[in-house]
Amino acid sequence: MSTILPFQAVTHEPGQSRYAALAAALKARIVRGEWPPGSAIPAEQSLADQHGVALGTMRRALELLSEQGFLDRQHGRGTFVKPGLSGAPMFRFFRFGEGGDTPPQSSILARQTQAAKAEVAAALGLGPGEPVLHLKRLRSVAGQACLLEDIWLPLPLFEPLLSPEHPTADWGDLLYPLFGQRCGVHVHRAVDSISFGQLSASAARALKLPAGHPCARVSRQAFDMSGRCIEWRHTVGDAHAFHYTVSIV
Amino acid sequence: MSTILPFQAVTHEPGQSRYAALAAALKARIVRGEWPPGSAIPAEQSLADQHGVALGTMRRALELLSEQGFLDRQHGRGTFVKPGLSGAPMFRFFRFGEGGDTPPQSSILARQTQAAKAEVAAALGLGPGEPVLHLKRLRSVAGQACLLEDIWLPLPLFEPLLSPEHPTADWGDLLYPLFGQRCGVHVHRAVDSISFGQLSASAARALKLPAGHPCARVSRQAFDMSGRCIEWRHTVGDAHAFHYTVSIV
DNA sequence: AAGTGGTCTAGACCACATC
DNA sequence: ATGTGGTCTAGACCACTTG
Incomplete structure (x- = not known):
């Protein structure tokens, strides 16, 4: 099975770091609904391969989205799309x-x-x-x-x-x-x-x-x-x- | 001039990451007043050498203290001890x-x-x-x-x-x-x-x-x-x- | 030019969750 | 046992600030 790399090319303007561009690209995939709220996204290594970057760079992007409240990372389980605010407190x-x-x-x-x-x-x-x-x-x-x-x-x-x-x-x-x-x-x-x-x-x-x-x-x-x-x-x-x-x- | 490494040995309990222990050690030096508010602390590489850890690990510790509001990192200038809240808004x-x-x-x-x-x-x-x-x-x-x-x-x-x-x-x-x-x-x-x-x-x-x-x-x-x-x-x-x-x- | 923090890499190993 | 994220390393190179 050949592996397609549809997201390898990320527009990477000068003045923007690669992990920031990666985060924006991943966020777009989330917002578009590619991974529904609550579901798991692919593993770090898989995403790093898809985008053709080192593992550490992809981790940086994922951590950024996690800080911004779009992802929920769980040690040993995976990375999940935040389900959204449930009880409006x-x-x-x-x-x-x-x-x-x-x-x-x-x-x-x-x-x-x-x-x-x-x-x-x-x-x-x-x-x-x-x-x-x-x-x-x-x-x-x-x-x-x-x-x-x-x-x-x-x-x-x-x-x-x-x-x-x-x-x-x-x-x-x-x-x-x-x-x-x-x-x-x-x-x-x-x-x-x-x-x-x-x-x-x-x-x-x-x-x-x-x-x-x-x-x-x-x-x-x-x-x-x-x-x-x-x-x-x-x-x-x-x-x-x-x-x-x-x-x- | 011989280099003294007084902070190399950091108590590093299992269950705590090394960068967290480093951050605690650095915070203690800040609180003790070793570096007064507003002053610059040594460069990353210098601190990493002092504590005998890789640069990346020390950076992680410094970023942690920066997030917690103890340090202020400035690209090209240095890392400074936060001067504290000035105007109580x-x-x-x-x-x-x-x-x-x-x-x-x-x-x-x-x-x-x-x-x-x-x-x-x-x-x-x-x-x-x-x-x-x-x-x-x-x-x-x-x-x-x-x-x-x-x-x-x-x-x-x-x-x-x-x-x-x-x-x-x-x-x-x-x-x-x-x-x-x-x-x-x-x-x-x-x-x-x-x-x-x-x-x-x-x-x-x-x-x-x-x-x-x-x-x-x-x-x-x-x-x-x-x-x-x-x-x-x-x-x-x-x-x-x-x-x-x-x-x- | 020199010194600082910021980015990126490639790889090893650890800790946790699940089957 | 396997797969996941978390930690740590060693090094290269970039971007910013200052003298």
Whole structure:
């Protein structure tokens, strides 16, 4: 069996190291879906042969992609494509209940298509008025309403979530695994913006708090591996339950 | 001239890689003050010879310390000991003024020695009742009071800050450089905890806001290179000026 | 020109996971 | 026993900074 070396020639501009070019080439193969999330990629030596570089150089490229969160290297087992963020750890910003080991629950209050307003379109990188799916979602701990979320998703992509065969009651408590299973969308990274404000009358009603009660607001942009924004989310919760810890280095 | 190899023998327990042991040994030499912050350490080849390892192994150790924030490597110039955090970017949590290019100002409202209360002692890793220096500090932008801070520093160490020859009016707008110059203390990393509350009457007075006004609270522990806590700080500011952005990967 | 860190190679051997 | 990633070596050459 003859061995084909389709990736041997890597565009290697001066000013860029070979391992960086290799990493870019491998990343392209990942993003293209050649190796699905969670699956193993070929062994180091095999990849080094394919690209015609020394083992050490290929290792350098793989380590780079590992640092960037695209690969997961496991001693003795192999190198795997990172499956993406599973639980969106929104609750790390809040502390509800005491020793609450009960997992947060999720219920979808509304699901509808909309024309994207300016802010939503800007966040998602769409033109204003393009179709989006809007979700309103309440998250509870031990039956107690805690967080209220507005979520916007670009629509051709998230069409499967509109299917009446899958009522929102069956969606489960985590959205990101659902995005992966039903829409083939994997969240690779996210950016959260935090501020404080007062609850609107309707939000206060849903959270069973007085209108105007102080709240913490978290606005999230979530991105897939190719870098496009695939979710815009706005979350509010009781400001007194807010807490967060940051390390500065 | 005979060459002495005092660091050749590095305790190298099984289960630990040689470069990790080398990194620990080098870090010890840094923490001990053998190479002061900001100064250059010997060249890679020289260190490799000193420790009797291959160049690549020493490079691995140096890269590790660089990732951990102890060293700063500069192509063509050398490897330097990180000088420590200079500006403690407390204002990255808040947005005061508009295009405010005016740098934040600092004024010390109080400076006194105290016996550490339980919370302060715990944060600083002291026994309760041990002596600490307490500072009260107001930070302003364009003459407008913005943040009120309570700062506690362990006392044998920060004695120089009590000197009446250096009135607090001359301290300047940044504390961490002062800690370095006058006390030989360099802040290597810090941990900030954020929560929400209401202004006490006295804090409200200092910030020219109504008592009970919503505020953001930031509690900071700052550590030096050896890992001991050398500052406990409590900061409050108008909650409506608070904003913060986090990346999740 | 000399000295520094950055890249790349080719090969040996080790540690871990799996069959 | 086999295959995987992790460590270490020894050496060549490149790129950047400084005198």
